[in-house]
């Protein structure tokens with residue numbers, strides 16, 4: 412058998428902007444360049460966020476402008492139907508779509524029902540279309556945050572809230588049952604630590620029911636949490652003991668500031684790693700743990716970090732695993748890190764993009780988060796902006 416040595420390990424050039432932006436016309440490239448150039452200015456993001464919120468509140472007609480700029484960059488459309496072009500486009504490049512209904516609605520029965528219906532539609536759509544390898548949703552779309560939080564307190568759920576909680580649990584079971592019946596893999600996103608234990612518990616209940624033949628339900632592990640590597644090991648062991656497949660989405664974690672602020676205000680010790688190096692270490696260790704248990708664990712690394720992707724690629728090669736091993740996926744967000752997604756897909760790995768969708772006004776919180784994430788940190792140019800700049804220059808000189 413051929414042994415893979417360090418010198419023969421595969422390397423993907425994530426710098427290849429020609430592949431990364433191959434689908435963008437010069438006009439589209441310039442537009443993306445300007446969007447990221449503007450977002451790269453921290454003060455402008457803050458100012459822009461303030462005015463967009465104000466204008467939307469005052470019903471100023473700015474929807475069209477938002478839709479043709481930042482919305483177009485990061486979202487597939489306002490409805491599933493409007494996402495068709497993006498789904499097809501990604502599929503042509505061998506990249507799957509994960510339709511992400513990104514509406515942060517109100518916490519009432521009507522909104523929970525609407526969300527449930529929409530998630531069922533995405534599951535149905537994934538069932539019909541092989542370009543959609545996963546569906547996804549957030550528990551807070553169908554549960555009141557307050558109840559998720561109360562459930563994991565020492566005193567537990569109060570009697571008066573039990574019915575409402577159980578009702579949301581029925582919605583959850585309905586969604587998971589549909590995913591199971593239609594054989595659609597379903598990610599459950601991770602959220603804040605003060606509700607995550609409840610989310611975990613609910614998710615494992617669903618896994619026990621629906622992951623007997625294959626991983627249908629996937630839990631998300633935020634590796635910026637100090638306890639998460641142990642949680643992952645325990646989850647792997649429990650899946651083995653109870654004889655079901657563990658679905659894992661590994662991420663670093665999106666709520667750093669919020670977590671730190673709350674820990675500071677409520678005077679408890681932060682559940683997060685003290686620095687990024689520890690988060691990176693645990694993310695990579697988590698990846699290796701999943702890989703070591705690949706027959707039991709089906710997993711996806713949701714990351715824009717090139718080193719983490721490179722690590723997984725190399726480890727797969729060391730173990731002579733097929734690049735498109737059915738239990739392993741890489742995922743990024745639409746409009747970000749195309750250099751990773753496109754180059755990985757071109758090399759033959761399983762890749763998917765979260766494609767957020769929903770009415771423009773309702774996905775604004777999602778878009779503000781993307782803008783903030785891409786604004787400059789301590790004067791540094793964002794990675795996306797640098798890549799776009801390189802491609803603009805490359806085309807000019809070509």
Ligand SMILES: Cc1cc2nc3c(=O)[nH]c(=O)nc-3n(C[C@H](O)[C@H](O)[C@H](O)COP(=O)(O)OP(=O)(O)OC[C@H]3O[C@@H](n4cnc5c(N)ncnc54)[C@H](O)[C@@H]3O)c2cc1C
Nearest residue numbers: 600601635662663664665686687690713714715716742743
């Ligand atoms: C497909 C996909 C799905 C996702 N799903 C979820 C989800 O369900 N829930 C969720 O919370 N997030 C989710 N995310 C977001 C993710 O958690 C990260 O916020 C984001 O991807 C940036 O991390 P990175 O791995 O891409 O890379 P990097 O840019 O290398 O890492 C940035 C991350 O490192 C961590 N970090 C930064 N500074 C520090 C520090 N000082 N100390 C400790 N840690 C630090 C933070 O988590 C930060 O987000 C998802 C991302 C993707 C691509």
